[in-house]
Amino acid sequence: MRVLTITGIFPPDIGGPATYVPQVAQGLVERGHEVTVVTLSDRLDHDDRAYPFQVVRLPRKAFKPRRMLKTSWTLVRLGRGYDVLFVNGLALEAVMANFVLRKPFVLKVVGDFAWERATNWGWISDGFETFQQKRYDLRVELLKALRTWWTRRAHRVIVPSRYLARWVARWGVPEERIVVVHNAIEPLEAVKPLPVPLSTPVKAVTVGRLIPLKRVDGILAAVAQVPGLGLIVVGDGPERPRLEQLAESLGITDRVYFAGRRNREETLGLMASCDLFVLNSSHETFSHVILEAMALGLPVVTTAVGGTPEVVKDRETGILIPVNGSSLCAVLRQLAEDERLRRRLGIAACADVRQRFSAHRMLEHTARVLQGVCRPAGREDACTSSAEGE
Numbered sequence: 001m002r003v004l005t006i007t008g009i010f011p012p013d014i015g016g017p018a019t020y021v022p023q024v025a026q027g028l029v030e031r032g033h034e035v036t037v038v039t040l041s042d043r044l045d046h047d048d049r050a051y052p053f054q055v056v057r058l059p060r061k062a063f064k065p066r067r068m069l070k071t072s073w074t075l076v077r078l079g080r081g082y083d084v085l086f087v088n089g090l091a092l093e094a095v096m097a098n099f100v101l102r103k104p105f106v107l108k109v110v111g112d113f114a115w116e117r118a119t120n121w122g123w124i125s126d127g128f129e130t131f132q133q134k135r136y137d138l139r140v141e142l143l144k145a146l147r148t149w150w151t152r153r154a155h156r157v158i159v160p161s162r163y164l165a166r167w168v169a170r171w172g173v174p175e176e177r178i179v180v181v182h183n184a185i186e187p188l189e190a191v192k193p194l195p196v197p198l199s200t201p202v203k204a205v206t207v208g209r210l211i212p213l214k215r216v217d218g219i220l221a222a223v224a225q226v227p228g229l230g231l232i233v234v235g236d237g238p239e240r241p242r243l244e245q246l247a248e249s250l251g252i253t254d255r256v257y258f259a260g261r262r263n264r265e266e267t268l269g270l271m272a273s274c275d276l277f278v279l280n281s282s283h284e285t286f287s288h289v290i291l292e293a294m295a296l297g298l299p300v301v302t303t304a305v306g307g308t309p310e311v312v313k314d315r316e317t318g319i320l321i322p323v324n325g326s327s328l329c330a331v332l333r334q335l336a337e338d339e340r341l342r343r344r345l346g347i348a349a350c351a352d353v354r355q356r357f358s359a360h361r362m363l364e365h366t367a368r369v370l371q372g373v374c375r376p377a378g379r380e381d382a383c384t385s386s387a388e389g390e
C-alpha cells in the first residue's frame with residue numbers, strides 16, 4: 001500500500017498532528033507500506049533524512065490563495081502514484097486535488113474546524129456543544145457547510161473518541177464511515193526530569209495553549225489556596241500576560257513557573273519533574289497530553305468533558321471533576337497532602353495507558369482502515385465504499 005499523508009503541521013512544529021503523523025507514518029513503513037508526507041513548513045531546509053519516509057515541505061507563509069493552489073497542485077502531481085490519501089490537515093486542498101485524482105481518502109478529524117475558526121476570529125463565544133446545535137449568521141453557517149462538505153467526501157473518517165464520533169455523525173456523515181481509533185503513546189521510561197525553579201514540596205504541571213477554554217486562571221486560583229503546592233505552566237498564547245498578572249495579584253509568583261512554549265522533549269522533562277498533572281479545560285475531544293502524563297506515572301486531575309472520561313477512570317487512574325464545579329481546589333489539596341494516593345493513581349495510570357492506548361494497537365487499527373478503502377495504483381476495481389457525490 002502506498003499512502004500519501006497530508007498535514008498542516010509536522011516537526012519541528014508542536015501539537016497533536018505533529019506528534020501523530022510521524023508516529024503513524026513510521027509505523028506504516030515498518031509494516032511494509034510506502035509513505036510520503038506533504039506538509040506546510042515555516043522553513044524548507046530541514047534535514048528530514050532521519051525519517052524512513054519522504055517529507056515534502058511547502059511554504060506556510062506564502063500568500064494563502066497561492067499557497068492553497070500550490071498545495072493542491074503538489075497533491076495532484078504526487079498523488080497519482082499512491083493508493084490512498086490520508087488527510088490530517090489541509091482538508092480543503094486535499095479534496096480539491098482529489099477531484100482530479102479520484103483516490104480513496106481517509107480523513108482524521110480531531111475537532112471542529114468551523115467552531116475553532118469562528119472562535120479564533122471572534123465571531124462567536126459559544127462552547128463546542130452549543131455551537132453544534134445552534135444556528136448563526138451566514139458567515140458562520142458557511143464555515144459549517146464547508147467543514148461538513150469535505151468531511152462527507154471522505155471514504156472513512158477516523159476520530160479519536162466516541163464523543164467526537166457522535167458529533168461528526170450529526171454533520172451528516174454516515175455512521176458506518178466513522179471509525180474510532182484512540183490516540184496512543186509509546187512508553188516514556190527514558191524521559192529525564194528537567195530542573196525547575198520551584199522549591200515547593202509538591203509540584204503540579206499543566207500543558208497547553210494559553211487560551212480561555214484551558215481555564216488556567218482557575219488552576220491558579222486553586223493553587224493559591226493550597227500551601228506547599230507549586231505549578232508549572234507549559235505553553236504560550238494570548239492569555240499569558242493576564243495569567244501572569246493574576247499570579248502576581250494572588251501572591252503566588254514564587255510558586256508558579258511560566259515555562260513558555262517548549263518542544264516535546266523539554267515538555268516531557270518538565271512534566272517528569274512534577275508530582276501531578278492538572279487540566280482544567282472546558283472542552284477536549286481527546287487530550288494527547290493526558291496520555292503523556294499517565295505514561296509518565298503522574299496522577300491526573302481533569303475536567304470530565306468531551307472524550308476525557310474515555311481515557312481517565314475516575315478515582316482509579318485519575319480524578320475527574322465537573323467542568324462547572326468548585327472541587328478543583330479540594331482535589332488538589334487532597335493530592336498535595338496524600339503521597340500514597342498520588343502514587344496509587346500514578347501507577348494505575350501508567351499501567352492502564354500501556355494496555356489500552358498502546359502505539360501497536362493504534363497503528364494496527366489505522367493500517368486496517370487505510371487498507372480497507374484503498375486499491376493498488378493502476379487497478380480499476382472499485383473501493384470498498386465510494387465518497388459521497390463521486
